[in-house]
Amino acid sequence: MSNMYAIKDHSFENQLYINRIVVAFIAIILLTSGLITRLVYLQIVGHEHYSLLAKDNSIKIVPLIPTRGMIYDRHGKVLAENTPSYRLEVIPEQIKNMDDTLLRLQKLLDISNEEIDQFQKLRKRQKRFASTPLLLSMSDEELAKFAVVRPYFPGVDIHTQLVRHYPYSDLAAHVVGYVGRINEAELKELPIAEYRGSSHIGKLGIERSYENELHGKTGYAEIETNVQARLLNTLNEVNPDPGANLYLTLDIDLQKTAYDALAGFNGAVVAIDIKTGGVLAFVSRPGFDPNPFVVGIANEDYQDLQSSENQPLYNRALRGLYPPGSTIKPFIALAGLENAAINPEQKLYCPGYYQIPGVTHKYRDWKKGGHGSVDLNQAITESCDVYFYRLAATLGIDNMYSFLQKFGFGEKTGIDLMGEKSGLLPSREWKREQKNQAWYPGETLITGIGQGYLQVTPVQLARATATLANKGKVVTPFLVNKIVNVQGTRPGVESGNNIIPLTPSNVNSVIDAMINVVHSAHGTAKGINKDISYQIAGKTGTAQVMGIKQGAKYNENNIDFKFRDHALFVSFAPANDPKIAVAVVVENGGHGGSVAAPIAGQVIKQFLQENNEN
Amino acid sequence: MKTETRHEQFEPPSVLGNFLRSLHIDIPLFIGLILTSLLSLLVLYSAGSQNMDVLMRQVSRLGLAFFFMTVLAHIDPYQFKRYATLLFGLGIFLLVAVLIMGQIGKGAQRWLELGFFRFQPSEMIKITTPMMIAWYLAEYPLPPKSKQLFIATILIVIPTLLIAKQPDLGTALLVASSGAGVLFFAGLSWRFMTAIVVTLASLTPIIWHFMRGYQRDRVLTFLNPEADPLGRGYHIIQSKIAIGSGGIYGKGWLGSTQSELDFLPESSTDFIFAVFAEEFGLSGCLGLLILYLLIIARCLYIASQAQDTFSRLLASSLAFTFFVYVFVNIGMVIGVLPVVGVPLPLISYGGTSIVTLLAGFGILMSIHTHRKFR
Known part of the structure; x- marks a missing residue:
């Protein structure tokens, strides 16, 4: 940058600059004098006052940590509790011969060399008078052994603390979550006063989403201590408010049934109380044991969990994205009826494939040779793909998109857990934005049978099914039923009041067909209709994991397990008075009817039996 | 203008003096900085509960910082002027990068991971901002016109x-404040300064x-620390007790009971002045403040002797910023300013700020030792 027109007046600039330096130095002297004045005030005028506070009778403010709220299932069974844990702690300052003491302790108790090393490391970082943990959890036997010899170990003592414990371990880990040590990033965002003295915070699941309620309010005590920090007298105490107890809608026995029924597979089961939206079972298999996370999971154990092929830390029910396959068909059928694109009696001929006029590509039906002439009821009962290719072609993607959106596809269900995925409901706009491409007619067809871009989470499927069973009154799933604290009881979640306007006869046509899926001789899930006194309405689905070439044949036995199709089933029961909706996704399960439907059948059976008894 | 470079010759010749001069080190400033650093180690040993690890880490950081200072002192100030815009632009770019990475990753992020160390762009910008403003204003006659003020702002x-x-x-x-310092020394009119103060207030x-x-909590705590003794007021109440109980002569080195008993949080970092005041009393505090004032005075002297506008503005701004450091930190510890995370310069434990501070002094030394004529 050059400056042709401005002429610098150097002597003027010099004078100005020196002036400024002088002014700045005077200001600095004045401000420093201000600091000195304040120091004089604190250190001379206030010296006696502050000495009193600091010296022999130091008043120390110690936090009183609230007890974390418990978590119960719908029948009051404990899902998360606080159990006392005993630690052996050593005050280095009070030990004359540390090596000797450690050696004697090692003879007495089961203390590994690693624990000794850990202790030595910790000791170096801490103050000499700070109580330093040596053994993190002692068994009752060790506790008794040490109690006897305690007088011979001055400076070594047992400390009790409450540790979070999850009695159902892996069964409900994805719902309840776990607490863990507060990390640096969390510390930054936390209200300092509320968490002074607290070491743990909810990291996942209900423990995380209801952290505020579960934590409670920290109290404090003003105590007088002497120079050795020994307690002399408590001056004033503000008791902590314990955290609220949470009562979930979850039925842990039903959860166990669903979890066990999934044994041998990875997958998810979500069961919803249709009347309220309360989640009855929320299974993601495999689960994991949340208890090690509370005390701090060993790094290699965590790495194992992280790198496991089965991904146990992955909450499939909440975050798993799957093509819905044929489970989308009842909703597409209803879209067709509501848009008057079809009527229920109208028959279409299925030759086993469908072609877009003028295109050679054949969109195949799962049944070679086709279903022949089928109406809506048969199309759902037998899961005829060709019928739905044609229906999708008639409806078009725009109608399908706006109808499916009403049932909550493509958006989060709003369940009270964090990290939910919203799935993917494709539209023309979405494809233009994401892929910068036009929407192709073939993509409409495969969306009609739940393939292509369409992706749903198990909880979305359960919600949409419950909403269908509820005749259009939108069901919002939630887990926390009641929050109980010292102030009283309040409900966990306010339920919404959205209603999708639907014609009752159309809904009934679809539900009748879904009953046939289970109860007719041709139904794809007829295997589960034995020995039940009520009717189940359902729909099977099979979602392709691997693309199959034109003309090739899918043969389950020739394919690696991990490329086998996902099996899906959505259902509700009793069909005439729906109480429970269940969605099942079995990864690589093969067929929806044979693998996924029986799991839903068991869950429904147990729930209805129990509810009839009450 | 004479072409050959002459160095100061009024110092009595000595081996050390000659060596330091050949390194472009300004001896009075150097002595002040060394004294402060030694004081830092003394206080840290006590505040960090006599932990040698803490001390050794501080020693190695100081070593690195002094090395960096020497490197910068060697560079001709003309080079700083030449690369001011480039360095400023780079700093801004890195700040934006850190911000974006922080948003992609989790939560706040202030540094870039460079394998062997963490680089905080905000530290670099502490120096490049006054450099940039000084470069810009030096192109025009002083005091700056409103257009230049606008762009500088x-x-x-x-x-x-x-x-x-x-x-x-x-x-x-x-x-x-480093940028505002440049504007002030460039002769910003008093009327304009009043206007800025009024605008800021509104x-x-x-x-x-x-x-x-x-951040709001910190301001509220400052206004009424007693309201929340367990949480937000804790630091201030505890540090006032520590300072007040120190009295005139203090409790002696290693005699701090407040930091020993863990009453005083962050006793090695932002609140180290409280430990110092408890152990060395008012007399120690006065000594430390005088040491700081001597350093600042030497810096302002260097600034007054600088021979081009860029060097003058940069040097005086660096001196001024150093004072702001001292004032804001001590002010917050003694409870007259809100708690903002500013360390006590050269004394607090913590790496990056020491390197930046000494880099600033390196630039001051470069300005002083590269003068073309006296």
């Missing part, structure tokens, strides 16, 4: 907001609106 506001967004209020404040509600929860 924007150049200050950009990095300040980027750092405040990290969020690092303390550093943002230092960057803003902007207070807006700034309040953009502050994070914990």
Whole structure:
């Protein structure tokens, strides 16, 4: 940058600059004098006052940590509790011969060399008078052994603390979550006063989403201590408010049934109380044991969990994205009826494939040779793909998109857990934005049978099914039923009041067909209709994991397990008075009817039996 | 103008003196800095509960910082002027990068991971901002006209907001004052300064609106620390007790009971002055303040002897910023200013700020030892 027109007046600039330096130095002297004045005030005028506070009778403010709220299932069974844990702690300052003491302790108790090393490391970082943990959890036997010899170990003592414990371990880990040590990033965002003295915070699941309620309010005590920090007298105490107890809608026995029924597979089961939206079972298999996370999971154990092929830390029910396959068909059928694109009696001929006029590509039906002439009821009962290719072609993607959106596809269900995925409901706009491409007619067809871009989470499927069973009154799933604290009881979640306007006869046509899926001789899930006194309405689905070439044949036995199709089933029961909706996704399960439907059948059976008894 | 470079020759010749001069080290400033650093180690040993690890880490950081200072002292100030815009632009770019990475990753992020060390762009910008403003204003006659003031203000506001967004209020404040310092020494009119103060005062509600929860808490705590003794007022109450109980002569080295008993949080970092005041009393505090004032006075002397506008503005701004450091930190520890995360310069434990501070002194030495004529 050059400056042709401005002429610098150097002597003027010099004078100005020196002036400024002088002014700045005077200001600095004045401000420093201000600091000195304040120091004089604190250190001379206030010296006696502050000495009193600091010296022999130091008043120390110690936090009183609230007890974390418990978590119960719908029948009051404990899902998360606080159990006392005993630690052996050593005050280095009070030990004359540390090596000797450690050696004697090692003879007495089961203390590994690693624990000794850990202790030595910790000791170096801490103050000499700070109580330093040596053994993190002692068994009752060790506790008794040490109690006897305690007088011979001055400076070594047992400390009790409450540790979070999850009695159902892996069964409900994805719902309840776990607490863990507060990390640096969390510390930054936390209200300092509320968490002074607290070491743990909810990291996942209900423990995380209801952290505020579960934590409670920290109290404090003003105590007088002497120079050795020994307690002399408590001056004033503000008791902590314990955290609220949470009562979930979850039925842990039903959860166990669903979890066990999934044994041998990875997958998810979500069961919803249709009347309220309360989640009855929320299974993601495999689960994991949340208890090690509370005390701090060993790094290699965590790495194992992280790198496991089965991904146990992955909450499939909440975050798993799957093509819905044929489970989308009842909703597409209803879209067709509501848009008057079809009527229920109208028959279409299925030759086993469908072609877009003028295109050679054949969109195949799962049944070679086709279903022949089928109406809506048969199309759902037998899961005829060709019928739905044609229906999708008639409806078009725009109608399908706006109808499916009403049932909550493509958006989060709003369940009270964090990290939910919203799935993917494709539209023309979405494809233009994401892929910068036009929407192709073939993509409409495969969306009609739940393939292509369409992706749903198990909880979305359960919600949409419950909403269908509820005749259009939108069901919002939630887990926390009641929050109980010292102030009283309040409900966990306010339920919404959205209603999708639907014609009752159309809904009934679809539900009748879904009953046939289970109860007719041709139904794809007829295997589960034995020995039940009520009717189940359902729909099977099979979602392709691997693309199959034109003309090739899918043969389950020739394919690696991990490329086998996902099996899906959505259902509700009793069909005439729906109480429970269940969605099942079995990864690589093969067929929806044979693998996924029986799991839903068991869950429904147990729930209805129990509810009839009450 | 004479072509050959002459160095100062009034110092009595000595082996050490000659050696330091050949390194372009300014001896009075160097002595002040060394004294402060030694004091730092003394206090840290006590505040860090006599932990040798803490001490050794500080020693190695000081070593690195002094090395860096020497390197910068060697560089001709003309080079700083030449690369001012480039360095400023690079700093802004890195700030934006850190901000974006922080948003992609989790939560706040202030540094870039460079394998062997963490680099905080906000530290670099503490120096490049006054450099940039000085470069810009030096092109025009002083005092600056409103157009130049406007552009300079924007150049200050950009990095300040980027750092405040990290969020690092303390550093943002230092960057803003380093830029404002340049404007002041460039002869900004008193009327204009009054206008800025009035504007800032009227902007207070807006700034309040953009502050994070914990930043608001700090201001509220400052206004009434006793209201929340367990939480937000804890630091201030405890540090006042520590300082007040020190009295005139203090409790002696290693005699601090407040930090020993863990009453005093962050006793090695931002609140180290409280430990110092408890152990060395008012007399020690006066000594430390005088040491700081001597350093500042030497810096302002260097600034007054600088021979081109760029060097003058940069040097005086660096001296001024150093004072802001001292004032804001001590002010917050003794409870007359809100708690913003500003360390006590050269004394607090913590790496990056020491390197930046000594880099600033390196530039001052470069300006002083590269003068073409006296």
